[in-house]
Amino acid sequence: xxxxxxxxxxxxxxxxxxxxxxxxxxxxxxxxxxxxxxxxxxxxxxxxxxxxxxxxxxxxxxxxxxxxxxxxxxxxxxxxxxxxx
Amino acid sequence: xxxxxxxxxxxxxxxxxxxxxxxxxxxxxxxxxxxxxxxxxxxxxxxxxxxxxxxxxxxxxxxxxxxxxxxxxxxxxxxxxxxxxxxxxxxxxxxxxxxxxxxxxxxxxxxxxxxxxxxxxxxxxxxxxxxxxxxxxxxxxxxxxxxxxxxxxxxxxx
Numbered sequence: 001x002x003x004x005x006x007x008x009x010x011x012x013x014x015x016x017x018x019x020x021x022x023x024x025x026x027x028x029x030x031x032x033x034x035x036x037x038x039x040x041x042x043x044x045x046x047x048x049x050x051x052x053x054x055x056x057x058x059x060x061x062x063x064x065x066x067x068x069x070x071x072x073x074x075x076x077x078x079x080x081x082x083x084x085x
Numbered sequence: 086x087x088x089x090x091x092x093x094x095x096x097x098x099x100x101x102x103x104x105x106x107x108x109x110x111x112x113x114x115x116x117x118x119x120x121x122x123x124x125x126x127x128x129x130x131x132x133x134x135x136x137x138x139x140x141x142x143x144x145x146x147x148x149x150x151x152x153x154x155x156x157x158x159x160x161x162x163x164x165x166x167x168x169x170x171x172x173x174x175x176x177x178x179x180x181x182x183x184x185x186x187x188x189x190x191x192x193x194x195x196x197x198x199x200x201x202x203x204x205x206x207x208x209x210x211x212x213x214x215x216x217x218x219x220x221x222x223x224x225x226x227x228x229x230x231x232x233x234x235x236x237x238x239x240x241x242x243x
Contacts, residue, residue: 016209041189063135
């Protein structure tokens with residue numbers, strides 16, 4: 001959509017910013033309301049950081065769970081069956 | 086098994102690519118998990134395994150979006166260089182935000198892969214896609230977690 005030679009209108013920017021707002025979870029959207037783009041971007045940054053932390057946390061937890069599995073355990077079969085479905 | 090919530094996902098999303106890329110993400114991630122589990126020994130460190138899982142998560146995200154997105158291309162380059170995956174990245178000096186809300190745009194550029202070389206408009210587009218992908222990956226990991234741990238509590242005894 002965007003090319004480097006093209007003039008980008010404020011309207012297009014606003015549209016993109018409100019699209020970002022729609023991607024925020026409800027609780028974060030309440031914080032921004034009809035806030036400025038700056039506030040919305042701040043909330044977006046905060047949200048992305050929390051998602052990164054979730055990936056970290058889930059990786060840790062999966063690591064812990066996998067420590068209890070060996071290749072013959074039923075949990076390995078679960079992963080295999082998830083693959084097939 | 087709670088796989089329903091992952092695969093049906095967001096019905097409002099008009100992006101028809103999403104379903105296909107979700108499947109790709111899931112199969113890539115599960116395959117990687119399986120490999121990690123197979124090559125993991127009792128002496129493997131918890132932290133090392135966790136790092137591999139984390140890397141697999143970001144790889145699955147990047148592969149599911151493929152070359153279609155600037156953020157996924159940047160992430161794939163990073164993964165291929167075997168560099169340590171670190172967020173947020175160091176800010177590049179080439180980025181030049183065009184609007185008043187420049188401070189937050191700079192912060193955002195550090196968080197989205199490939200951000201530093203994007204203009205403001207591109208950054209907003211890529212961020213939206215990156216968030217969608219991240220939330221999908223998180224849901225996937227939660228689904229896998231639930232499947233494995235619910236088994237541990239309710240084993241099928243013949």
